[in-house]
Amino acid sequence: MEKLVVIGAGMASGRLLEHLFDAAPEKFEVTLFNAEPRGNYNRIMLSPVLSGEKTYEEIVTHDDAWYAQHKVTTRFGERVSGIDRARKVVTSPNGDVPYDKLIIATGSDPFIIPFPGHDLPGVVAYRDLEDTNAMVKASSVRGAHAVVIGGGLLGLEAAAGLRLRGMEVTVLHNTGHLMDRQLDETAGYLLQKDLERRGIKVITKATTKTIAGDGKVEKVTFEDGSEIPADIVVMAVGIRPSCSLGTEAGLEMGRAIKVDAQMRSSDPDILCVGECLEFDGNLFGLVAPLYDQAKVAAKTLLGEDDAFKMRELSTKLKVTGCDLFSAGDFADGPNREDIVFRDPKRGVYKRLVIEDDRLVGAVMYGDTADANWFFGLIKDGTDIEEMRETLIYGPAFQGGGGATADPLAAVAALPPEAEICGCNGVCKGDILKSIAGGATTLDDVKAQTKASASCGTCTGLVEQVLAVTLGDGFAMPTEKPVCNCTDLTHEDVRRLIKSQELKSQPAVWQNLAWKTPNGCPTCRPAINYYLLADWPLEYQDDGQSRFVNERNHANIQKDGTYSVMPRMWGGMTTPDELIAVAQAAKKYDAAVKVTGGMRIDLLGIKKEDLPAIWADLNAAGMVSGHAYTKGLRTVKTCVGSDWCRFGTQDSTGLGIKLEKRLWGSWTPHKVKLGVSGCPRNCAEATCKDIGIICVDSGYQIGVGGAAGMDVKEVERLVDVATEEEVIEWVVAFMQMYRENAKYLDRAYKWLNKVGLDWVKEVLADPAERQALVARFDISQSVYQKDPWAERAVPSEAVKFQPLADLTQEAAQ
């Protein structure tokens, strides 16, 4: 008999031995080494062992009896330390063993990020039974905390298992969404929601700094100084092929031991199977291809022909209740198209990637019943042109009928307790009741429930509830949807973001059934605004969903340069500020213009120079004038009672106070203010979004003026006696506009829709006013920061420079 030595008793070599003994039980005399003190078990079932759904005994694939039956000499708990190819022996601490043929099947080693403290007791990887037992032990302390670093397959299975064992679990993931290698953002978002629902905390974009503790792990700290307690830290951030034996033996190496299609290394007597090998540039991390390798290697040992081929792979997560599937390729390539299907009610998301009439990738979440069918289409490269229209509905729809997604699905999916009309607290159920009681029109519903009777922003939703309930019995008035990504109007989207508490863009796309993977230039800036206006503390402003001016905090000009316009509070300035502006203009070679908004514009600045000129202006105490935003622009003032012989109040001072209170806030469209010292109105306050005319008895506040494409005079909101009251009313009005208006509606357009009467009615209530002011101030706690100063620091300023300069490279 030939001597066969196998290094590593893992999933790949176990399968190899089964094939070998099946085909030729007497051909080889086998010695099997394993560094783990045990034989072959089903490593992928460690997750059910961790969660307690299975015991270790249940996942053993080869027990002592099996090894005895096949006369395998087992050397478990022995790590092979070297291979002497000249003498054809393997070396282990307990002596050399000669071989005729050798199998290296050493698998992978988990990768450990060398954070300070990574070597403390209590920091474990997730690879073998020892790791699993350490986790089970940690979970036996009541209320203990586990931190899992890595939101990929392994990390999430660890997190779910630990949670089932009663631990407080936090998952730290470095990119923006979970399982980013297999899932797109939406599927990642749904997965995160499911995990959070079962009590697992998820922190994405985590910036872990250290693992700390006295003699054992106690906490994990972050770059921003915050920390979370940890009784155990599981590091599941990836694997590295365990192939040092190959390197030391002088085998041909890539990132792992290189093999040919017969699984032979550069030494024909040494074969490899499993994660320790590299084939055709590929490494492996899932069992399906390893089983193919095992079959081929067995054939090679028996002298038969076979060749290993790469196959498409698919991923599933073994966490009960999180049904996800991903397969194929989402990476770049010309001519790719997406088909997206979303069913918010069931939490279902499916995305297919098509190239040249073939399916090349699929992600699904929530409903993976058809996953295998799609996977088959990918593997076989089936021509899908014929079934393209209905492809996403799965095999059941092929060859018949054909269906289209129901445009009203989002509304149909709302539960009865979902609030439709925020002003009057009317839920969907109330409307359904009125319809059941005979209401057939918007007016009927309005009369019976008061829904849409106040600000009117929910009108579209009420109509849609009527439409889904009455079917053909109701003719929908046609209000335009936001864009081609959705059938909902701006007002619907705003209302749903509030009532369903949608706090991220993927949440909006999924729950409101967006038809594109990630929106378009029309909806993205709008959704970004709605989210930051409604959830200032939770939502993170997204620069990539802003138009160029707001992203770069300067106005782009026709030649690609920018203009820079610092604030001059209420139009007041000082000699020092003017000197700083003049010096900056000289230094950066700017054109200088006095604007129609009472300040100075520096034109023709190069993008690369923006952070530097901002730093210079900041140094003189000046901040961004936000001349580029849908936000507070200028507050025009006149000289007022300080100087003017007709001035009745300190219009300049009041203007400055208002500007200092309002600057930095984002609004649906730009907001301009004017404060004039008397009805002669030198500050043009009567054609501003908010205009104040000072009079002897106090202040007249007008709203809804404009002097752009439309010229409008303000309408009177209220007359008040003191500056404090002016500020309260103005801030409250501003916040009402921020919370309710459609993106890109100036105040007058919004007022046209909702009616000034409703606004007056709401603001007349002091409690409402104060609540609006309080919400505005919360938002300002986040957004009233000088964006220039934030970007003038070196770490941000580099983002304004080119990524690379190849002008030198190409020179010779």
Added chain:
Amino acid sequence: MSWIDVGALDDIPLRGARIVKTKAGCVALFRTDEAEVFATSNTCAHKNGPLAEGIVHGKQVTCPLHNWVYSLETGEAQGADEGHIATYPVKLEAGRILLDAASIEARSAA
């Protein structure tokens, strides 16, 4: 092809862009997905708008000046607008972005 490393993938925000300077003007690098980057000319065929400042959506970019939309895969203007921008080979390796030196030089020579 001879690949030059021009920077880290994470230096480009998701659905954002950065430029690379070359002798014949700027090349724009667009990150359309976690691990998907396209390279095109930075110059709009309409009135030379800097495309890297546009909004990136799907595998397209909308010019910041007058909203022409380009496919980043083919470089063709979409919809009713007619125009074309050059596209360049680009690949990702271990979190780095690689551009093909030959195509970039061919561009400089042109």
